[in-house]
Amino acid sequence: MLAGVGPVRLVLFVVAADEGWKPQSEEHLQIVDVLGAAGGVVALTKADLVDEQRLAAARAEVIERLRGTALEGSRIVSCSAATGLGLDELLAALDELIAAAPEPERAGRARLFVDRVFSIRGAGTVVTGTLTGGTIALGDEVELYPTGRRARVRGLQTHKRPVEVARPVSRVAANLVGAEREELARGDVIGPPGAWRATRWLEARIRPVRGLAHPLTARGAYKLYAGSAERDARLRLYGTDEVGPGGAFARISLSAPLVLAPFDRFVLREVGRRETVAGGVVLDPDPPIRPGPDAAERLAAREVAAPEELPALLVAERGAAREADVLALTGRLPATAAPAVRAHGWWISAGLLAALQEAVRRDLQRFHDEHPLEPGADVAEVRRIIAEALRSAGRPAEPELLEAAMEALIERGALAREGPTVRLPSHRPRLDEHAEALDRLVRAVADGEPTPPTVPELLAAGHARELVEAAVRAGLLVRVSPEIVLTPGLVERALAEIRAAGAAGLTVSAVRERLGTSRKYAVPLLEHLDERRLTRRVGDVRVAREP
Known part of the structure; x- marks a missing residue:
């Protein structure tokens, strides 16, 4: 049931009228519910095997079971594959469901969740999976995540039909040149080069499935299912020892890298009990090494943010981030109106840049007062000042960031650079005093x-x-x-x-x-x-x- 179910947003939920609601029906509903399905149709099958009274009882039970879940209010169609009863109505209900569903994202980052890998004589390696986010075209160079290996798309099929461009959301088979069968596995991702970042740690909100008969804690071993991947997982809960009905923020450690995006949904199963216990929403696919005292506040802000707000939020959290990292972790760049400044391949938050500006202004003013005849301080000294300010703000003083911050301050007029020296714009050597x-x-x-x-x-x-x-x-x-x-x-x-x-x-x-x-x-x-x-x-x- 869980294999490859991650990208699915519309559901055809099947219940046999002669058997009624079964334990596996409940588990399937739990999974659909925690994955946040956008809608569904219930097929009440084998209607020819029961009388009207039993069929009505089965329908009433389904309605009651769906109450309070993502499928509440879904259309229920009684049907029979043997006699053809209700099949036209079922097809019409599915057409209506698809027509009313929101359009999938088509202009974002392509991500093909691999669920099968095989070789064809004379063609080479073929992968199949569900494509989301964006398109993949013949001749495209793609990256195999998480290995980082590059390949080229030689052939594409969607629902067994050759296509030149595969579009989301669809089932896709891709023939790859430059990739060996042994280099790919179920759960890997095919996407544009550099567009994604694999992770072994994530932060998320997790919620227990309805009707869970025991407490959900960080103790024990779990399996995490996302996309077409299955990973061993360990939990660390934030601010609580037990996950209540409303959920809790958690840090999850994975046994192997996984390609995730903010707001991806996943399922957790407890290994010992062999049952689905929770679902979750990814909030940060690349969390800080140490959560810090404000982890809950940070994740709460992410939880309510719109996708287009995530880049600026990421920059604000980190103070500064490489542009390539912002793209790989959020799929987009900060809006022009965002409180962040772009400088030489970096995005620097307005708050951090203001702190750096004040630190440099204070120390340069002291330098000018002590050395009034000097045109300015050496560039190396200014880099040292910026480095100390970055460390004070809890940010590593990476050489590229030092240069980007200094250039940003020069571009905004806070500093003036003349050859190997840097000064405050107001400073001039005071020769008349000497x-x-x-x-x-x-x-x-x-x-x-x-x-x-x-x-x-x-x-x-x-x-x-x-x-x-x-x-x-x-x-x-x-x-x-x-x-x-x-x-x-x-x-x-x-x-x-x-x-x-x-x-x-x-x-x-x-x-x-x-x-x-x-x-x-x-x-x-x-x-x-x-x-x-x-x-x-x-x-x-x-x-x-x-x-």
């Missing part, structure tokens, strides 16, 4: 030219390194090497000497003599002019480039 110190520094270099003090000598003389860097950025000094700074005037004088030499150019020695300096300064000065493409080296001489 004008006197800058003047002393520049005079110290100018007075020592053409052999000025090196940077280490300037630092030893009491000039701050930040002041030297600020003077270079402001153009008051020119850095020609890591340890040598010169005034712009001396650099321009060297360039003028080279230009005056014309095509003949000047050697290092000639420049050294004309400037009255030493090779220690002349070599890095000429290399600096080369790097700025003001001069070029031809053999042993430097020649000025055309302006």
Whole structure:
């Protein structure tokens, strides 16, 4: 009964009029009920074998048994396969049921629950199952879940008819190229590459079947049935030791991976008692490793959410999620109006981004106050600030997320990046507050030219390194090497000497003599002019480039 029943939403429920309601009828109704069937028709068969009084009693019993279930109010048709009695009425009832049923999802993620795998000589591997969610077409590349193996669809049949496109909800046979029979098993799923994520843990609301004669607890071993799959399952109940009539939130551990989506329904059977004990609705197919103290609140929000609200809810729960993860776990992306920001392959919740922005603003402001002459902090320092803020929010500081968060803050104008530094948009180096110190520094270099003090000598003389860097950025000094700074005037004088030499150019020695300096300064000065493409080296001489 349970094999492959997961995707079924409309039911033809059969009760024999001469036998009446049987224990297996009750179990079948329990399963249909917990799977949330959208409607059904009851066929009261073998009507030719009973008299009118017994047929009426059987009908009354069915009506009473269906009361309070998903099939309450379903049309009951008395019929007989032997005589043909009521078959036309049964077919009409089924047509009406289908016509009134809501349209199945057709534009979502295709998911073919595999219930059979076999090989055909000359064709290869064939799988059969029920297709839901979206279409599969000839030539499509598909992924075999949970193994991750890729294959191509070579042939398709629906209800034994060849088709080019298989549409949901239908029975489908697919001939696959690139997949061996041994690589597939009952319960696997065929779908678009990367569209699904297999799981061994899920969170759900479970409800006991009606009439359960014993308490439903986390103790014992269970079997979980979903789609066409059967898995051993262990339960962990949230906030209770026993599942009451209204149900309870639970975490379920599976013996092997299973492809599930939010709001999928499943059935639980207790192994020891060999009976169906509960059904459930998947709320989170990829729950956090630790449920946390707010697990019930988190799952309650998921329980009442519409499918289109799940992406934003997922991002809000996690603070940030890769776009590929959002698609695989919800089947869609957050709406443009959702409180989340898309940045470089990630979705970041507005709340987390605001916390990161405040942390970076606070620490960068402190940096600017302590280093007013610096244009900004190193990118690595800003990444460190973001990483600490992420850890404080309980989120791992993944390198890709650090970069995405920083770029999101830059795009929204909270930060400004200039080369290897990042600053607050309002920050500018405050040179005017250090004008006197800058003047002393520049005079110290100018007075020592053409052999000025090196940077280490300037630092030893009491000039701050930040002041030297600020003077270079402001153009008051020119850095020609890591340890040598010169005034712009001396650099321009060297360039003028080279230009005056014309095509003949000047050697290092000639420049050294004309400037009255030493090779220690002349070599890095000429290399600096080369790097700025003001001069070029031809053999042993430097020649000025055309302006």
